[in-house]
Amino acid sequence: MARFIVRRVIAAVPVLLGLSVLLFIFVRLLPGGPASAILGQHATPQRIADVNEALGLTRPLYVQYFEYIGRLLHGDFGSSYVDGTKVVDVFLLRFPSTIELTMGALFFAIGLGIPLGRIAARHSNGLIDGIVTVISLFGISIPVFVLGYTLAFFFGVQLHWLPTFGLADPTLGVPAVTNFPIIDGALASLQGGTTAPFVDAIAHVILPSIALGSIPLAVVTRITRAAVIEVSNEDYVRTARAKGLTEKRVDNRHIMRNAWLPVTTVIGLEAGALLAGAVLTETVFNINGVGSWVVDSIRNHDYVVVQSLVLIFAVIFMVVNLIVDIGYAFLNPRIRYS
């Protein structure tokens, strides 16, 4: 297993290096530059030229690239052209929000999707299966921003049940210890002897989690259904039943244990995509995560931020996939990596 992990890590190096070159070129191919974002309505050709000079963007591209890579190898991910914030500082501030949102979405998708998939498989081609299929189609068909605004409208504006923006109520003044709003809320609750900060943090994550988790919910439901149906028809399941095992035992030990493999793959892929791609949900619910940050940075031509963030996303994606692969081995002892 250790050799497998080392091999995967070594294989990632040329991928990341190639990606860094592509990113460096890609962001500079976009029309415009960071000067416009910095100067706003005060931009004039002369001022734009002055800013580009001050930012070092008039130097040869290869000089800029090697300088960037040199800094990167020393652990310096650079800082924003627009507001001078260091990429690492802002990442550590914002990534916990994205993780929390992703976990909430996965909790919603897995918590609801697997039971629904199992129920649908058990009643395949029946009424319940049809209902689950319709729910899945809704999840996939409704754009995230439409669902987000609709949820916020009903549960926030109309019913006043849940907050419509952010992951914590800033007026509560919860100290940012870990930058994970729920954990910070829990800590504040423990210290303050009141449940309000923790309940507030939970309340804030509900609507965005549902919006973000709607597509993964549909995918997990469909994959679970298909996997369970497929495994249920295997000979060893029939044999298990013939041996007189209880249906619960057959279900847990023989069907789900094997059905987990494709489901785990999908969850891993969805998790990676959610971590980097919660842009719309973050925008609709005004969440200060990394997804909206990378989009803003692209719009502002904040080259260094875009380059560093996408590289970080790539590493995250690779790590998540590695974890999924390792997870296979634990779920299915027949799989061994060498």
Add this chain to the structure above:
Amino acid sequence: MKRFASLLAVAALVASACSSSSASPSAGTAGGGSMVVALDGPAVYADPALVSDGNSLYVEAQVVQGLVGLKPGTISDVIPVLASALPTVSSDGLTYTFKLRTGVKFHDGTDFNADAVVYNYKRWQNFPAGDVQTAAYYYGAVFGGFGDKSNVADVSAPDQQTFVIKLKAPQSNFLLASTLAVFGIESPTALKAGDADNATLANNKYAQGQLGQGKDMVGTGPFMFKEWVAKDHYTVVKNPNYWDSANAAKLDQVIFKPFKDSTSKLQALQAGGADLAFSISPLDVKTAKDSGLTIIDRGASCNQLNLAMNQSVGGTPTIYADKNVRLAISEAVNKSSYVAAFYSGLGKVPTGFMPPATLGFKAETLPSYSVDQAKADLAKANLTADQKTIDLYYPSNVVRPYMPDPKGIAQAIASDLQAIGFTVNFKTEDWGTGYVDDATAGKFPLYLFGWTCDWAGADNFLYAAWFGYQNGQPNPQFGWKNDQANTLMLKALAEPSEDAANADWGQVQDLLAQDLPVVPIVNSTPPGAYTSKVHGFVGASNGIEYFNTVTLSK
């Protein structure tokens, strides 16, 4: 299934618990409480001297004060703030003497005095080249540059209550421009302790707002800095020792929260999570009113949208070099219909080349809407059929205060131009990634472009934003060559006061009305909104608004 039902029950419990706890987060009382203000985007730096964006200045104006400011709710009524009276000016217009208030302390407890003012002015003038000077745009724009290039000859403190600034040349906009929040006086002690002059802004913790209360953004205002969480929120708290007790803050704290999305912002107001939004989309004004929100009364406009007709693109004269074409277009556009359609009652048809409340404004007789007259004037230009096929540029992916729906406005204008015989092709570019760059570089022949005032002076609109020559040549944005107008503008800039410059600016506006390089489309007041809990808020269209007068009801 039982477990699923239990899960739903737990979720319902949380939801019901939240309905009483967090859905009404700012349940303050009159004379206290926390207010959440939705900004249009993130603030940039916590040091007002280093910013030129409206979001940063909106926050920082609550904390840091200048020698002079604007009367709340106005865009050009200059009042003394940290000065005890408006300055006396020498007869040559070069020396301004400010008498300062006594008994004023910075938020770190140190004394505000003339030495502190001198320290700040010298700091600004000596900002190092590079990122810092780029960030400190306004100082360079107002005084013509930094260091030796600055128009400031000397600053001095003859005594602790007197501050004297000597200029190299008279500058008519000096007093009005000095009201900008970037000229707020900060505690020299805090600036030094916080290494605020660190030229590497990424390592400048003062600029990044990372030093904490009493160490960052240390001014003299009714609110004090508390917290700066980059791109997430910025908190200011009541200053219990404010020097002007009659105008002390009533709220305990104000939290400024950036919003990227206008629908999300509106929903935050409707749900009660936010108390006030600096802006909402003009298209949402009716919805906001219907849901019980109050639209901010911002009084006189401080912006203008123009349809620019560039007379020379890439050195080649365009059809707009012919005055008959410019006149025909000016007569063809039905401005009042655009104002009615796109501005929700918050816009007015311009009566001149800048907003009427701007200092130096002169009303002009502009061509009125007449399709027949426009056709007649266009005929005089003898354009070929090819020349009557024109490109109209508008920006995409942007909403500006004066341009809530760029595409819609462009379509409306195109429809009017087609009525007099033009065939209009639409062209668009992303505002941030090309439109501003290309428009200012003079690449567009016919396009939408506007300006929101930095300060409400004629120089800011007519010279700095639009028609001042660049490097001795007409601004490529308009290709409007009028040496007389440029000479008059330079003369006006060098007058000893705004009043003295008014006659020059008046003549410039007469020349503009003669030549019509642009069609003024609208002066708007950007809509903002607040909930019924908010009382005592005074709006202003230049974005300088204060929260010390605000109270929240239960």
